[in-house]
Amino acid sequence: MKHRALIVYYSHSGNTEQIAHCIQEKTRGDLLKIEPQVAYPTDYHTVVEQAKKEINQGYHPALATKLPDLTDYDTVFVGSPNWWSTIAPPIASFLTEANLNGKNIVPFCTHGGGRFAHLKRDMKKLCPDSNMVKGIAISGSGGKNISSTIDSWLKSIGMED
Numbered sequence: 001m002k003h004r005a006l007i008v009y010y011s012h013s014g015n016t017e018q019i020a021h022c023i024q025e026k027t028r029g030d031l032l033k034i035e036p037q038v039a040y041p042t043d044y045h046t047v048v049e050q051a052k053k054e055i056n057q058g059y060h061p062a063l064a065t066k067l068p069d070l071t072d073y074d075t076v077f078v079g080s081p082n083w084w085s086t087i088a089p090p091i092a093s094f095l096t097e098a099n100l101n102g103k104n105i106v107p108f109c110t111h112g113g114g115r116f117a118h119l120k121r122d123m124k125k126l127c128p129d130s131n132m133v134k135g136i137a138i139s140g141s142g143g144k145n146i147s148s149t150i151d152s153w154l155k156s157i158g159m160e161d
Contacts, residue, residue, distance in 0.1 A: 004072055005029030005159070009079035010090040012040055012047065015110040015141045016079045022142075022150050023077055023108065027159055032068065036061040036090045051083045060093040067098055075104040075133075075159070078123060082109050082137070085117035095126035103127075106157065107135035110142075133157055 007024045009032075011017035017033070024031045038061065040047045054061070070076070076098075080091040087095075087109075105127060109119050115137040124132055136153045138146065154160045 005075040005077060006032060006068070006070065006073045007077040007079070008032045008034060008091075008094060009077075009108075010034040010081070010088045010094075011079075011110075012081055012088070013110075015138070016081050016108075018141050019108055019110060019138055019146070019150070020077070020079050022146060023079075023154070026150060026154055027077075029075075029077070030068075030073075033065065034090045034094050035064040036093070037064045038062075051088065054089045055084045055086055059089055060096055061089050063090060063093050063097070065094075067094070070098060070100070070103070073103065075106060076100060076130075077106045077108060079108045079110075080119065082111035082114045082117055082119060085114055085119075086122045087119050092122075092126060095123060098127075100127040101129040103130045104133050105130045106133040106159070108138070109135070110138050110140065112140065 005027045007020050007029050009016050009020035080087040107120050134157050
């Protein structure tokens with residue numbers, strides 16, 4: 001069965017964006033880049049400190065991205081870097097603001113060694129009336145075999161093109 005898919009992502013370093021584009025190319029879904037109204041600093045140590053503070057405070061930043069009507073989507077891929085073992089605050093904002101009731105949520109993340117950590121659990125808390133589908137955690141940008149890795153994963157969840 002073919003699903004109408006939306007690939008939503010936030011990316012700070014570009015790794016999550018690369019994975020989102022790969023998923024979009026393979027599923028032919030629509031792509032939505034989440035941007036906070038106030039961009040994060042580019043300096044690594046500054047953004048790490050800011051993200052840690054926001055996550056500890058449960059802060060959800062205002063979004064510059066206008067959210068689309070999600071009525072026609074049954075599957076929403078949600079991508080985030082692993083920040084302090086959870087989703088980046090802009091993704092928390094998206095999950096809080098979007099009506100994802102009854103949708104299939106497919107998490108994907110990029111990480112530097114922490115894999116999913118608490119990302120899936122924290123996503124489910126923000127959209128409890130959705131169906132969590134098996135996600136994928138990619139180290140960095142995924143390396144040279146990322147295309148076949150994504151192919152295998154999409155096939156395993158019934159989302160290959």
